[in-house]
Amino acid sequence: MTIFTCKSMRAAVMASGTMLVLSVVLLAPVLLLSDPVPGLFIWLVYPGFAALLISPVILLAAALASLVPSVNEHLKNCQH
16 A cells, blocks of 8 residues: 555645745735734744744655656646
8 A cells, every 4th residue: 555646636735835825824814914913823823833843844854755767657646
């Protein structure tokens, strides 16, 4: 049984996109407020920044996994 299937690669791309959108949603109120609230930083900025950092890591891991020859051969049958 292989981990790298078309469905798992699609899920990785969707997870990366979801994390990016989540980071924008969490960081937007802090960036748009003229007078920032200190408690808002803990609840919005830190998780938003973490999501912003995790998003490209997930996408990069999926891209690097697809470069492995056996995984690449398995993924050639995917519908784009």
